[in-house]
Amino acid sequence: MAKVESFTLDHTKVKAPYVRLITEETGKKGDVISNYDLRLVQPNTNAIPTAGLHTIEHLLAGLLRDRLDGVIDCSPFGCRTGFHLITWGKHSTTEVAKALKGSLEAIANDIEWKDVQGTDKYSCGNYRDHSLFSAKEWSKEILSQGISDQPFERHVI
Template sequence: MSEVESFTLDHTKVKAPYVRLITEEKGPNGGSVANYDLRLVQPNQSSIETGGLHTLEHLFADLMRNRLDGIIDISPFGCRTGFHMISWYTYSTEEVAKALKSTLQEIADKITWDDVQGVGIKSCGNYKDHSLHSAKEWSKLILKQGISSDPFERKVV
């Protein structure tokens, strides 16, 4: 059985919201990818409902790419407490936390439904399950708590 890093993380010790570099993987033929934990809410104490999480996913796919080069994918955790962000580049957790903070601020203050890409029946696999209101409310709550560049010690950016 292979060891999955996220299953070895003590979820009772982390202090969300935070950004954590999970791993940097080297490819067999060169190149590398970095995997980040963008934890938005405290594990086992809260979770983002699917409509809000789904809309955040669509917004992050666009807005985070405007802030950081080389993003391959941003996907929600099944536990609905945050996202994986996979990148061709390894950024400091502080750089990623600042990009996440700026993205959440834009969602909270500026984004309208017309700004959310890929929410129609042809471009989304579950187009009826979105909530911009929820995405905005969660963005405000997360910003109020502050985003840390460290999962165990609050180093708010």
């Protein structure tokens, strides 16, 4: 079985919340795709409940696209501690951290239920499992700790 970089990361050494570049891959035609670790809570210490994480996921899908060029996808980790962000091209971790911070600030302070996309049975595979309240509370908690652009030392942007 192929080795997966994320499973070789020493989760006891990282200091969340942070943004980490996992990999940049260049396709046959020269296109670059980047994969980032958007770690919102400390691994093996905390996890965001599924309803809140699900709502954060739906909101980040749009909010990150508003703040960062080339977003392909933002998908939650199964461990519920953060997200993979996949983009076209290269972005610094500082640039990604600023986009994440702005998105979480919007969730914490501005977003209302009517702003959450994909919350009915036609547009979401588990539409009953959402919580804007939880998404807002977790966003506030994450922001209160500051988002670092480095995974192993706190360099808050």
